[in-house]
Amino acid sequence: MTLANEEIAIALAMPLLMVVAQTVDWVATRLDKAISARCVERVAQMIVASEDPSEREMRGLSFRFTNVMILDAVMFISEHIYGNMLNRLALIAEDCKIEKRLLAPVWQQENRIDLLLKFSHIAPVAAVAECANWLVDDTSNKSRFCITAALVASRPERAVRHIAMLNFRLSPHEVAWLSQLLRRVGAPIAYTPMLMSENKNLQLIGIELVERFMAVDAEPHLQRLVQSEDAEVAYVALHALCTLRGDLSTPHLADVVRRLPAHCRESFIRHAVLACYSIRSCSHLLNKAERVRFTQLLNSYKCSIICN
Amino acid sequence: MQLISVILLIFSLVLLVGALLFVVLWLRANAKTRLLYSIRDGIGNVGISTVVEYPTTAEPIVALLDEEYPRSEVIIVADLQANNSNLAHLTKRFQLVGVNHNHLKGVRGFYRSRHRAYRRIVLVDMPLKCRHSACKVAKTIASYDYILRLESESVIQSGAIAYCANIIASYPHIDNISLSTIVGAKVRLERCDRSEEPERKSLLTGRILAWRKPSPIFPIVAITLPAIVLFMAHATMDRLLLFSAVAIAIASMALIYISCCLVFEKSLFTTLSTIIDSFCRFMVERWRIFSRISAKWRSERALSQPIVAIDTKRTKRDYYDREAN
Numbered sequence: 001m002t003l004a005n006e007e008i009a010i011a012l013a014m015p016l017l018m019v020v021a022q023t024v025d026w027v028a029t030r031l032d033k034a035i036s037a038r039c040v041e042r043v044a045q046m047i048v049a050s051e052d053p054s055e056r057e058m059r060g061l062s063f064r065f066t067n068v069m070i071l072d073a074v075m076f077i078s079e080h081i082y083g084n085m086l087n088r089l090a091l092i093a094e095d096c097k098i099e100k101r102l103l104a105p106v107w108q109q110e111n112r113i114d115l116l117l118k119f120s121h122i123a124p125v126a127a128v129a130e131c132a133n134w135l136v137d138d139t140s141n142k143s144r145f146c147i148t149a150a151l152v153a154s155r156p157e158r159a160v161r162h163i164a165m166l167n168f169r170l171s172p173h174e175v176a177w178l179s180q181l182l183r184r185v186g187a188p189i190a191y192t193p194m195l196m197s198e199n200k201n202l203q204l205i206g207i208e209l210v211e212r213f214m215a216v217d218a219e220p221h222l223q224r225l226v227q228s229e230d231a232e233v234a235y236v237a238l239h240a241l242c243t244l245r246g247d248l249s250t251p252h253l254a255d256v257v258r259r260l261p262a263h264c265r266e267s268f269i270r271h272a273v274l275a276c277y278s279i280r281s282c283s284h285l286l287n288k289a290e291r292v293r294f295t296q297l298l299n300s301y302k303c304s305i306i307c308n
Numbered sequence: 309m310q311l312i313s314v315i316l317l318i319f320s321l322v323l324l325v326g327a328l329l330f331v332v333l334w335l336r337a338n339a340k341t342r343l344l345y346s347i348r349d350g351i352g353n354v355g356i357s358t359v360v361e362y363p364t365t366a367e368p369i370v371a372l373l374d375e376e377y378p379r380s381e382v383i384i385v386a387d388l389q390a391n392n393s394n395l396a397h398l399t400k401r402f403q404l405v406g407v408n409h410n411h412l413k414g415v416r417g418f419y420r421s422r423h424r425a426y427r428r429i430v431l432v433d434m435p436l437k438c439r440h441s442a443c444k445v446a447k448t449i450a451s452y453d454y455i456l457r458l459e460s461e462s463v464i465q466s467g468a469i470a471y472c473a474n475i476i477a478s479y480p481h482i483d484n485i486s487l488s489t490i491v492g493a494k495v496r497l498e499r500c501d502r503s504e505e506p507e508r509k510s511l512l513t514g515r516i517l518a519w520r521k522p523s524p525i526f527p528i529v530a531i532t533l534p535a536i537v538l539f540m541a542h543a544t545m546d547r548l549l550l551f552s553a554v555a556i557a558i559a560s561m562a563l564i565y566i567s568c569c570l571v572f573e574k575s576l577f578t579t580l581s582t583i584i585d586s587f588c589r590f591m592v593e594r595w596r597i598f599s600r601i602s603a604k605w606r607s608e609r610a611l612s613q614p615i616v617a618i619d620t621k622r623t624k625r626d627y628y629d630r631e632a633n
Contacts (some may be wrong), residue, residue: 015535017564018531018564018576019577020579022577023573025568025576117345169480171479172352172477172478173347173351173477173478175352176352177347180349197466232480232482235482261482263501264481266352266453267501270451270453271353271451273451274451296448299408299411300407300412
């Protein structure tokens, strides 16, 4: 019995679908990577040139590459530069009018969050600040965080004010993201006012900055924050104190550690061993079983034995 | 022939329902664990210790060392005496030196590196017969709060450790998070604290975190099976076989759709093989859950039936005597 052409086509549809999908993916990926690399190279050349990019160069860039490609290239480069180079990058983004062309889909819920986060990479751009201000009344926590990030990037001098306006607790991921953003845009990072603030989000960001910069002069503030009623702030402050190899012999620390949940106490033990504390300096904070655990970890040579 | 057609139809319908459920779960897992942006620097105090148990090659270890996330380490549990030819060179390659291990039960040797590039490696020499306690030993010596268990021959996907760290950091520090993946090699991320926490949050992600060696049979079967069943349907003019072919084709296309979405560094063929492997594992787990539930239902039904009083003194002989009378 012979097969009709349609039946043969149906039978071969699946293998053909696989081959077509593989080929399309291969070609698109290769082409995309090649063009993106060229775009990144061109934007990087414009940034490191001795003079500001001319209008002709800007028009050439907009003509050769799409807005999405330029935006991705700007995002990629912004992760590797800081300070004055960011200003030139923002100039390039503004002259190519990226943000105006891409602002339209911002009103759609799904794209808004992604685009606002991308915009926070091309600071400082006035149009971004305007757009973020329009959306500041958005009720979704994710949107509010992305709007805050865009505002902090476009107006770093008002960063503390923008962060203080958030009415929800930031997760460690968001805290790390904001502190990275502050470092990248070259904002004046004064961690002492953040640590002394009543706002829990500012305290968390301040602790993160202290830990990142190993600011040992902030130890008295950390000792105070360890006694905070907020369990998350107390826990993070205790970790930061260990990272700075601060003094753990203060009397109130024993109560603080005792109040922690069991898994937080284990985490504290691991962190203290990594920070090269001796058993003697931590014995008053731990019970008998935990002292054995501490000694076991110490004996695992968690401290560095690197010679070269 | 009719019986075969019916069986094949039932099988294909089960496959179709399973594939659609798999796609729905994958989409839901993707939506819940979607990251807007991944931070590659260390995030706060989030650190991950990866455990590789009894690997036979160095490929998984090298892939883990290539990870950029700074707060991570690699704990290799291996039996150096059993597998001399493959793993004995590890100590030389990574410049490992033996350190004190008297506090670890069942451990033959404990090695760390003096070289800066390999500072993240911890090698534990444990006999293969003590395999069941390998994870316990790894949790005892882990430097960080979270432990990521890989299958023995699986190779981690680039950026997977940073991704896991970002997911963990999306929740408060005090929360107890565990993460597993619905696709790819079996990977389990959990806290390494020995105390049981009642408030564990179990997350499921739709990303491939690790790869196993792909089997070429799976994608070939997925592509050719609908055609084979269609040819059979045409040859026998059986409508049931035609429906079966359509059902199998839809199920295959659903899995190809997931593969197309997850194509990163590997080819579509390799990704499809991994997805089908994960789908088979998913169906086996569902079958086990179904068997457990049906066994439980049957036992509950048996218990709910009235109990008949049994006269234990009456013997079989008495019974036959009574019947005779």
